[in-house]
Amino acid sequence: MPSSQSFSVRFFSRWVIFSYRYAVWIILLILALTTFSTLYTAENLGVHTDTTDMLSEEVPFRANHIRYIHSFPQHEDTLLLALNAPTPEQVHEAAKAFTVFLNNDHPHFSGIHYLAGEPFLEKNGLFFKDLDELGRISDYLAAAQPLIARIAESPTLYTFSAVLTDAAEELRKGRKLDLEPVFSAVSATLDARIAGQSRALSWQALLGGEAQKSTYQELIIAKPKLDYSQIFAAEEPINAIRMEAEKMGFAPDAVKNLRITGEVALAHDELNSAMYGAQDAGLLALVLVAAVLLLAFRSAGAIVTVIIALILGLLLTAAFATVAVGHLNLISIAFAVLYIGLGVDYAIHFLLRLEELRDPEQSFSEALNHTGGDMGQSLLSCAITTAIGFYAFMPTTYRGVAELGLISGTGMLISFLITMTLIPALQRIFPVKTRKLPDSAQSINHVLDLPRHSRKLIYFLTVAAIAASILALPKIRFDYNLLNLNNPRAESVQTFQELLGSAEDSPWHINILVNDSEEIEPIVKRVSALPEVKSVISMLDLVPQQQEDKSLLIEEMAMILGPVSFSPTAFLIADHYTVAEQRGALDRLRIALERLVDEQPEHVVANSAGKLQASLANLLLHLEKLSDASDGGDTKARVLRALNDDLLSLLPGSIQRLQLALSAQPFGEDALPVSIKELWQGSDGVYRIAVYPQENINDNDALRRFVRAVQEIAPSATGIPVISLEAGEAVVDAFIHAFTLALLGVVVALWIMLRSIASTVLVLIPLLLSALFTCAGTVLLNLPFNFANIIALPLLLGIGIDSSLHMVHRSRSGVVYESLLHTSTARAIFYSALTTLVGFGSLVFSMHQGTSSMGLLLTIGLLITIVCVLIILPVLLQSADKQQGNPA
Structure with missing residues (x-):
């Protein structure tokens, strides 16, 4: 063994022994640091829920959106109220009465737009x-x-x-x-x-010569005053609307009803479903993870040790996020998920290795000394390679992903420090005891031994799976529809989807900004001629022909x-x-x-x-x-x-x-009231052109056709359809670039640490195979990537690197194939993956569809990772041993 490696063994051995000897001071110091960090985090850590803020302002579509909001701030952060009644007269009167209430409710609302109720349009409506x-x-x-x-x-x-x-x-x-x-x-x-x-x-x-429909609808746009000091910033305005609706006789199942949707209501319901979904999934995960840890250790002390290390490391990582970034966003908030999934691995590997080396004939400190020397280098290698994988996300233009990379990458290093420092200290209180290998572990070993007798079959199945996965890759999809992340049973989601099916009332439309009124007519004519466009409305339509x-x-x-x-x-x-x-x-x-x-x-x-x-x-x-x-x-x-x-x-x-x-008289643009003109001409003189889709753009293909067709004429167009599509593609590009950099960084780091091209390749093969098979699995299960479940990829990357590295590192220590799968390393990989699997697999049951899809993707990816690391990699290691002349 090289002297440098001997030095690292001695260094890590002394590290854990120092923590064990001075356990009380180490524990008190870490608790004091964590307490201070937690208080600091609670006072200073903010949360940004605006998805557009997660993108760099230098990205073109982000700059276009900022320009639009600057010119028309009344269209930002709004509620859309859909009132329904059996007749147009009833719904109109109800909408007017509700508009009066909203205009008078100054504590909760700052702006109301009820276009159909504008006195000017009521009088001059026949001219249109x-x-x-x-x-x-x-x-x-x-x-x-x-x-x-x-x-x-x-x-x-x-x-x-x-x-x-x-x-x-x-x-x-x-x-x-x-x-x-x-x-x-x-x-x-x-x-x-x-x-x-x-x-x-x-x-x-x-009197209009129309057949009476079963229901009629009017829309009111309300701009609520959001209280960002509360978790649910729009809760009070939404409650005020519901209380007034109840007083006016509106009921969800009645002939007269009022439903709330719009970007603010959708965000409110999404946060609500995500929180309660995570709460329910968290309780289930807690029970399942505790059961797996109990199966792995058969010791309450070991379970408590793992949980304490996990919680303290998570709190310290949150404190780092507060200092380094100052806030979390809807992407970087996933650092907690990533930390729990990867941080528990380090603790499990350390404790199971300690249990394996624990011998009644020797002192506890001697076993701890060997564990520190053996696991220190392995865990450090895993922490560095995983951190590099996360840090590779930092150069991307997608700020949410970049911040996630910085926080999670540092979290891996914190997890390593906690594992090597706190866990040895906790052995003073909850020491690992010697025990006979349980029957469950023997059964697992028996199952894992089976591929050794079918090496050719494993190679054949692997090659066949690679070929099939390569054929499936072109069919991978990304779901750009933000609605598909939300709870499909939420009122705001169902109402919004219903409105999307109406070309006239579609809340998802594209906005084109022009600086001169003379530019409006040529653009309107060109856009109106597109087959993807149903209608175009501009300032020109306010003065009828x-x-x-x-x-x-x-x-x-x-x-x-x-x-x-x-x-x-x-x-x-x-x-x-x-x-x-x-x-x-x-x-x-x-x-x-x-x-x-x-x-x-x-x-x-x-x-x-x-x-x-x-x-x-x-x-x-x-x-x-x-x-x-x-x-x-x-x-x-x-x-x-x-x-x-x-x-x-x-x-x-x-x-x-x-x-x-019937008393209306012809009018010109100068007769238009300010309340109508300001919807189409900003205070800075910029004009807005609204483009409505021919198809229901709730469908991803229809969304792409609509956006790309309009962008051919107006590249600077903005609006939710443009933002959804462009943000989705920005996320995909960010992850592709980040994974490319991560792969290069990991390859270099592995080569430096392992000093062997063969060992580096062996570590990478399971990682690449699991990534390939997971992507193919999304095609097979019709599970598209989206803004939420794509966060599972860095977690799978980290688990894949760690698991492969542990296996290769253990094999390099002289353990042959027959013994490798019977070691604590294989069991630690299995139980680590299982804890992550049951922990995040419980997310599948969340009512928030984004969280649910992330749980499903993690479940698929983890199962595939286990197969690649515990079945395919050992067969490769056996073949490598034979080629080097070491008989199996």
């Missing part, structure tokens, strides 16, 4: 429709005007039924009236009332409608009609519709008239059954009164809004 649509509305209004005029005089179920009866008779005589939407909508309202539910008739939809022609149609509609008005007591007239009179009016309508259908079954309204006739028959039968009850008369009156409200309560408001819209 095309001429054909205005013409159709004019025709429907002309047909409905007599109906509206008569009902305005007497807004009752009796009058309404009589008007529809006259209309049915006119249709039967051959008059052309488009009443199909009216018949269908009234039929649906009657059916709902028979079922004991309320479905108001939308006069806005009828053909206003003179539209104004003529609007004036014509105003003349058709006339001066319709409702008195405040108009709906009290309903009480003047008896139940019998109202039933008679309904029955006359039923008979008129029945005649129409019987005489003209091919009429364009025959189908809808038939449905309404059937609904009326069911309603009358329902009312007839109520007469059997003791209070049947009162019950029937209540049903008819409720039906009267369902059919007519929204009419006055609809007419009032229509009359406001």
Whole structure:
């Protein structure tokens, strides 16, 4: 053995003996240092949750995003409220009322945008429709005007039924009236009332010539005041919204509901699911890891020693992060996961080696002396190579990964120091005892011995797996969709995905910034021509075209409608009609519709008239059954009164809004209110162009097509679609560059420490094979890489290096293949991997999909690493021994 190696053996032996002799002082010193470090960390360590801040500002798309936020800060950190109701009138009124609440809640909100509720747009909304649509509305209004005029005089179920009866008779005589939407909508309202539910008739939809939908939606954008002193910065604003929604009668499963989404709500729910998911997984991991350690050591003292060393090392690493960086981000916070996964290995290797060398015939300090000398160099080599692997992430432009590399790399060195210093000291309190090799270990040894008898088969299977994995590599995918990291059952996620399916309301759209208004039109024309683009909205759309022609149609509609008005007591007239009179009016309508259908079954309204006739028959039968009850008369009156409200309560408001819209006059850009202009023109004079996708960009392929097509025309475009795609590619590039540097650094470090090319290659082969097989496994299991599970790769890199290095180092000490797998080294590798496997495999059950996918990838990678290190590597070592003339 070279003298330098002998020197290192003596150095590490003396190190651990010193710690053992002065155990009390060593333990007190480390506890004092850890206590101070913990207090310092608690006071000074911050957490940055903005994913864009993890990227260097020099990256082009990051610079574009910063420029956009500078010009339009109102679009940053917002909540998106989706209100739904059965009619456009109801959802509009609810949204306006909620907007009033938000505007008055100054402690929680600093800005509200409800575009559909802007008074300017309510008045001038008809100018934003095309001429054909205005013409159709004019025709429907002309047909409905007599109906509206008569009902305005007497807004009752009796009058309404009589008007529809006259209309049915006119249709039967051959008059052309488009009443199909009216018949269908009234039929649906009657059916709902028979079922004991309320479905108001939308006069806005009828007057617009549209079939009434089952639900209507309005969107409100709210900018909450975030309290970053709290873990959940948006908790108070979100709670304020939910409390007000409950007061206003909104309920999750009701016909009227309010759902919260947007970037702030998504981040809130993601943090919530990640924390509770980690909490549940942590409890499961604690139980499973304790069980594995108990299996490995059969000693409570050894388990306590490992856990103490792990906790103190983790706290010291956090203190280093506080001093060196000052904060954690959503990537670097994974240092804890990496430290636990790798730090426990050092402790297990040290204690199992000590147990192996423990002999009742010799003193404890002698066994500890041999363990320190034997394990010191091996653990130091592992710590240095793993640290180099992590430090290789530092030069990348992805700041989150760079900070992770710095913290985790130093954490490995801290773990080495803790293992060599604290664990020997703790042997004063929890000494390792001699014990017979347990039956479980003997069983493991028997299983691990099997490949020795099938060397050719192992080589064949390995080569076949390499070939298959190489073929699978081109199919590796990266999921750029940040939504897929979150809890799929969260309200914010489900609502956001629903909005993504709507091209008009998609919250994921691309923003193009231009400095001059003259640049807008050419870009809009070019982008609009792209097949990937559904629509483009800009400042140009705020002043509609053909206003003179539209104004003529609007004036014509105003003349058709006339001066319709409702008195405040108009709906009290309903009480003047008896139940019998109202039933008679309904029955006359039923008979008129029945005649129409019987005489003209091919009429364009025959189908809808038939449905309404059937609904009326069911309603009358329902009312007839109520007469059997003791209070049947009162019950029937209540049903008819409720039906009267369902059919007519929204009419006055609809007419009032229509009359406001019919008073509009042509306008220019100077008439636009500031609240609308500021959404499209920043205070610095920059203009915004919004580009909406043709496809649902919740799909990764659709996202890529959309972003790349727009970037061909506007390279500086920004927005969530651009950020997701570019950030994903930045992460992939960062990891490729980091792994390349890590591999080069590890190769050099191994060669320097091992002084043997053959040994260096033997260490690297399992590492490269496990990386190749793990990547192929993601293809086989349809498990794409994402922003969360890619953090598993450096952990697998560290475990692969450490495990291979321990095996090669032990074989170089003269242990032959037959004995190698029976040593504490093989058992330590097995139990270390098993503790990591059960610890992080429990993450699979997290409701946070990013955490779950990371747990699954770790599980796959660790299983493959165990196979490569404990099956393939020993076979290679046996072959190397035979080639060197050492018979197995």
